[in-house]
Amino acid sequence: MARSPGAAASSPPALLRSGSVYEPLKSIHLPRPDHGTLWDRLDRYYGIVKATLLRYQSPTTGLFPTKTCGDDQKAKVHDSLYCAAAAWALALAYRRLDDDQGRTHELEHSAVKCMRGVLYCYMRQADKVQQFKQDPRPTTCLHSIFHVRTGDELLTCEEYGHLQINAVSLYLLYLVEMTSSGLQIIYNTDEVSFIQNLVFCVERVYRVPDFGVWERGSKYNNGSTELHSSSVGLAKAALEAINGFNLFGSQGCSWSVIFVDLDAHNRNRQTLCSLLPRESRSHNTDAALLPCISYPAFALDDEALFMQTLDKVVRKLKGKYGFKRFLRDGYRTSLEDPNRRYYKPAEIKLFDGIECEFPIFFLYMMIDGVFRGDAQQVKEYRDLLTPVLHQTTEGTAGSLFQDIFPLTFSQCSSETCK
Template identity: 55%
Template sequence: MASIASQLQARLDDYYRQIKAVILNRQNPITGLLPASTAITAHGDYTDAWVRDNVYSILAVWGLGLAYRKLDADGGRTFELEHSVVKLMRGLLFCLMRQSNKVEQFKETQSLLDALHAKYNTKTGDVVVGDGEWGHLQLDATSLFLLMLAQMTASGLHIIYTIDEVNFVQNLVYYIGRTYRTPDYGIWERGNKANHGNSELNASSVGMAKAALEAINGLNLFGVRGSEASVIHVLPDEIARARITLESLLPRESGSKETDAALLSIIGFPAFAIEDAQLIERTNNNIIKKLEGRYGCKRFLRDGHQTVLEDNTRLYYEPWELQKFEHIECEWPLFFTYQVLDGLFRGNSQKVQHYQECLKALLVFKDGIGLLPEVYYVPLDNIETERELPHSQPRLPNDNVPLVWAQSLYFLGQLLSEGLVAPGDIDPLGRHLCIGRHQDPVVQIALLAEDEDLQAQLAAYGIATQTPKQVEPMQVRQATELSTIYAQLGRNDSLGLTGRPVRRLRSLTTSRIFRVRGETLVFLPTFLDQEQFYLTLDYHFLVDQIRSELAYIQYHWSELGRPTITLLLTHRMWETSFENEAIDSEDLTTSPIQE
């Protein structure tokens, strides 16, 4: 046993040496932020702190800290590593909180210029590029921050300290809540493939937002020491609509991109955003077929970024230029690290071995540590031959060695493959277990009669109901009142945040039973609000609407317990139905409310 423990200690100490040298030594001692790299090239200043890169770059540190927890004597390294993670996440949190006014504005406008910034000064946390000088609206980055905040909190890290911070995180949930309908610049910051600064709806952004909303829903940000005040609330309909949009987009990335290697982060680690195993396989095969090469994957087809033919003096391309990048797009080793992690979570050892061997051949060694370059590009002399015979020419690594994001995921894959950490350690919320899982809940319908007279008339037709008076102390309220309640969640006057904008609530949200200040409340679905929807007076339409809502609820319900849809029948409905035809009592399955 002592020999096994000493071997484990030796392996962890070796990884500590590498991760300390490659990642932790770059962490700013004041802000806790990490530069994407130390390189300053014609393609950009990589010393800034990108939100996305920072979250990915610290994952190896988090994983190593989890591994050190298993040692009886860790020499203080568990504490050091875990608090390095906390410091970075809080550094990002402070950067975002300083732009709380943008969060408030964006909730209402979804405007590109109201977006949180995508990168900050590593040394100060200040903004580095103006609102209109960069494609800042990158909803996948904010979503990734929330997703890993949830996972890290579930693993036992204490990242959020105050109610002000809880309120801000709640507003970040509102910020990404409409990603399913919000075009953004996406993970590559360019938007449309033509690179003209036009945003578009990206599957990778929608998928990461869906994963973040699912992960943080119901999470207590103070951990086991928290109360109801520190719990984050997510509207289930926003998750459902993200799912609908995502499943309709895949296997494409967007309207302009046939596929994108970024989707690997959606169908696998860290998002695990897709339940449909066949759709996952289709998307993955599409990426392998169209984007994979010997040196990694292309980001997307006709991607000119960092090719020798790209004009670095211009921000945008001309439409006719895209064709000249065909077959010579740069290949990114980064995406092989996603494939390794995916194989490890799925228990596919053959896949893991294949991509680990591919990565081993791509490492550039410095000071005895194997490092992953950002990209491999085709040299100018080999361009024409590569176009004629794709994948035939040798490629060279660029100057950005390592890309810390890629290096972190590489280390994380190594820790997992050697058994130093388990999949459940870095996915304590069990997101990878959702693949192929589908709930088939029983949807309960609770029928209420407007008064006892109507209750008696319905009983004559064999329809059991109760009146609002009979279900007391449970209260029956309109959906608009629930919207008002949600408008108070996350409200923080000190930060200038108002909570959720008052918008129409959908059926998944109103199909839950709520406890508000000690009182039990149920809410009528929005489509029964006669002040807003006159079509409720059309009996045939109303029955079809109810059937449609029941199907929607059954397909998308993912919470514990049974959904309960509460329908209030009125004299006006009853009289309207008789003007056309007698009610078919088989149209509705009844279930009286029971407290």
């Protein structure tokens, strides 16, 4: 029986993950500038994506390099997934056009190529997946960095903190999203079985300490791992998304469906709610919680806990040029010794008040405002981001910003004197 318009308007918004987390965007009415036609606006974005992302995509593996200058051949799973997501999101917008001049196909398959490149790198380490299921520890995990051209392993587990379950969870989450939109990423039963094994690994996140998004584990950077809210939250979101999902899309059958242990999912949910609003035992709060509680994971159903966590992140980490990663973060500060991987005991006290700021988290807050329909929040963080943007004429004119804003030596001196 059809409901009346009044009844539909009075019902609370659903928080369930339906076909896509982008469904809520249909009900958002934010002011949009009317500059030219839809084709003109998408053409500008296409030029930016081509100039800043797709031109650097590896023609062999489909991965994206961590650095676009110099001879650095590293490709991080996290970075490649977000680059693929940008191309895929623009492809979704191009679907609104009748004649897209082949751009939808190009953008979609650039994303598919990256997703399959990550899958190729992972499947070459299938033996590690089996080992991790039996004995989850840093030496048995999937790697998080690969060679951008060949997909080979880079850096041993002793040289780098590869145990980042959030990267695997993010891959599963985008795999579901892209497949739901009609992309074909998984081809055969071997790949279906491998994805199911990845799900088995992710299910155990609630009891597997890892190095987290920042690859350092404990706040004290002494080589120890911790249980991170951001990792547990991404795992919870990935498990919710992939449970009962058919990896072959509309052309699938019963044996291409992925299943999740509901008890494991509940343990992850309970662990996440008990950890928040903290990030971990040593991290009082962390900017890594933003992609956990908001885009792309949307891991929380409790609105009060969401607002408490978000308020704590903004209150403690927001700065003039961006957000600090966490308090007393020595990464790329003038007082950090680049020749040592780990810190000395109590060394993090030196970095109090001189933490670097990252403008990218202003973008996270803008995206969060879009999804929640908060035009004021979008405007606030757009105004904060504008002064740090640098105009470029490469490709189609667009804007870039520094990845990080460190304090100068004089600023560090004045802060430490305080």
